[in-house]
Amino acid sequence: MNIKEGIPAKIKVQTKVTQNNETEDFVFDLPGQVVKMGDTLYIRYKEVQPDGQEFPVTVKVTPDSQVQLIRSGEGRMRMHFAYREKMETNYKTPFGTFMISTYAKNLHVSLKDRPFSGIINIDYALYMKEEKVGDYHLVLEFTT
Numbered sequence: 001m002n003i004k005e006g007i008p009a010k011i012k013v014q015t016k017v018t019q020n021n022e023t024e025d026f027v028f029d030l031p032g033q034v035v036k037m038g039d040t041l042y043i044r045y046k047e048v049q050p051d052g053q054e055f056p057v058t059v060k061v062t063p064d065s066q067v068q069l070i071r072s073g074e075g076r077m078r079m080h081f082a083y084r085e086k087m088e089t090n091y092k093t094p095f096g097t098f099m100i101s102t103y104a105k106n107l108h109v110s111l112k113d114r115p116f117s118g119i120i121n122i123d124y125a126l127y128m129k130e131e132k133v134g135d136y137h138l139v140l141e142f143t144t
Contacts, residue, residue, distance in 0.1 A: 019134035
């Protein structure tokens with residue numbers, strides 16, 4: 001199989017969301033695909049909502065260990081994560097476009113060759129304008 005053309009992967013996404021002193025956990029086991037273009041890795045999968053809607057998600061990992069989470073569909077979002085940097089982006093919804101930013105307190109990417117697999121860990125705070133929305137812990141694991 002050629003990773004430049006994409007190879008199937010098993011993907012597990014775990015998110016812990018803390019907002020207003022309440023915590024929720026979300027876990028998804030999904031089929032996906034991993035593609036490598038140059039030194040950049042793309043992990044693609046479809047996020048399934050409780051109502052059955054599916055939204056394409058791409059996680060882009062650059063050689064300098066910056067991560068982008070790109071979500072398409074009704075709410076279009078491209079969140080950027082860089083270790084201990086505040087990164088701004090737009091969140092397009094049916095109700096308008098909002099400016100959001102992330103601050104990654106922890107960001108770690110670990111990749112292995114055989115089988116090709118990896119774990120992405122991100123602890124981040126999410127802000128809308130200057131107001132903190134919540135704290136998030138995201139773990140994405142993939143195995144080809």
